[in-house]
Amino acid sequence: MTGAPFGARLAAAMDAHGPLCVGIDPHSSLLAEWGLPDDATGVREFALRVLEAVAGRVAAVKPQAAFFERHGSAGVAVLEEVVAVGRQTGTLVVVDAKRGDIGSTMGAYADAFLRDGSPLAGDALTVSPYLGFGSLDPAVDLALATGRGLFVLCLTSNKEGHEVQHARTPEGVSVAATMAARAAEINAGAVPLGSVGLVVGATVGDAAVRAGVDLTRVNGPLLAPGVGAQGAGAAELSRVFGAARHQVLASSSRGVLRAGPDVDALRAAALRASSEAAAALR
Numbered sequence: 001m002t003g004a005p006f007g008a009r010l011a012a013a014m015d016a017h018g019p020l021c022v023g024i025d026p027h028s029s030l031l032a033e034w035g036l037p038d039d040a041t042g043v044r045e046f047a048l049r050v051l052e053a054v055a056g057r058v059a060a061v062k063p064q065a066a067f068f069e070r071h072g073s074a075g076v077a078v079l080e081e082v083v084a085v086g087r088q089t090g091t092l093v094v095v096d097a098k099r100g101d102i103g104s105t106m107g108a109y110a111d112a113f114l115r116d117g118s119p120l121a122g123d124a125l126t127v128s129p130y131l132g133f134g135s136l137d138p139a140v141d142l143a144l145a146t147g148r149g150l151f152v153l154c155l156t157s158n159k160e161g162h163e164v165q166h167a168r169t170p171e172g173v174s175v176a177a178t179m180a181a182r183a184a185e186i187n188a189g190a191v192p193l194g195s196v197g198l199v200v201g202a203t204v205g206d207a208a209v210r211a212g213v214d215l216t217r218v219n220g221p222l223l224a225p226g227v228g229a230q231g232a233g234a235a236e237l238s239r240v241f242g243a244a245r246h247q248v249l250a251s252s253s254r255g256v257l258r259a260g261p262d263v264d265a266l267r268a269a270a271l272r273a274s275s276e277a278a279a280a281l282r
């Protein structure tokens with residue numbers, strides 16, 4: 001058990017540090033720009049440097065599992081270390097692994113990423129509901145039991161997402177709205193925020209309106225990737241989230257990471273992005 005529920009811990013972290021999550025995405029191109037080798041030792045140096053720059057200064061960090069996994073078991077060991085160091089600093093760690101599978105296998109993913117004592121368990125995990133929201137039940141149950149959180153893909157920041165997320169059920173409800181409604185049911189009554197959040201890209205324009213998703217009813221955090229390198233900024237954050245803006249955790253990876261490898265420069269870039277997000281979402 002990690003103490004208070006994730007939704008409450010995230011709300012407190014955003015009050016204290018602003019609504020920014022810094023993505024830890026050690027792309028091979030960034031490793032090269034930082035003068036680091038494209039192997040697990042380079043990824044370790046990169047990730048620990050980001051933590052040194054931003055831990056205790058932003059609400060959350062989000063290691064992207066893919067960039068660790070591409071280096072095999074040595075990379076996964078680095079991800080474990082990053083999760084541990086991040087959590088020791090008190091900065092919330094959202095593991096962006098986007099897991100999703102049939103329920104019986106989802107139970108194993110939940111064990112890996114959400115069980116107390118698991119080396120890959122941060123404070124929250126991104127999950128994909130596109131095998132049906134109910135397939136996530138083992139993750140929902142374990143997250144709530146251990147004080148962790150989930151971010152369920154709803155309206156993703158990429159241009160292809162609408163093929164699935166805007167599709168309509170026979171009743172005429174969009175898939176995205178169905179996912180949002182299921183998260184809202186779980187979060188009902190939670191104060192200040194529930195622990196089952198949604199991923200809604202800062203790049204999606206009026207997609208929530210078109211898909212009939214009422215973000216204000218989710219009563220959970222909204223992780224908003226797409227800030228920085230994907231082109232979204234303050235104007236997009238205010239436009240996309242409107243009345244739901246107080247629930248938003250804006251996320252930027254390359255937009256901050258390109259300021260490296262200097263720790264002070266990274267920190268300054270993160271603080272600038274955090275202030276801009278705070279002003280947009282005030």
Ligand SMILES: O=c1ccn([C@@H]2O[C@H](COP(=O)(O)O)[C@@H](O)[C@H]2O)c(=O)[nH]1
Nearest residue numbers: 064156157158201225229230252253254
């Ligand atoms: O809809 C989504 C869901 C997740 N992501 C992830 O966020 C970061 C974005 O990186 P940038 O460098 O800031 O573009 C990356 O890890 C994605 O996998 C997303 O972009 N969109």
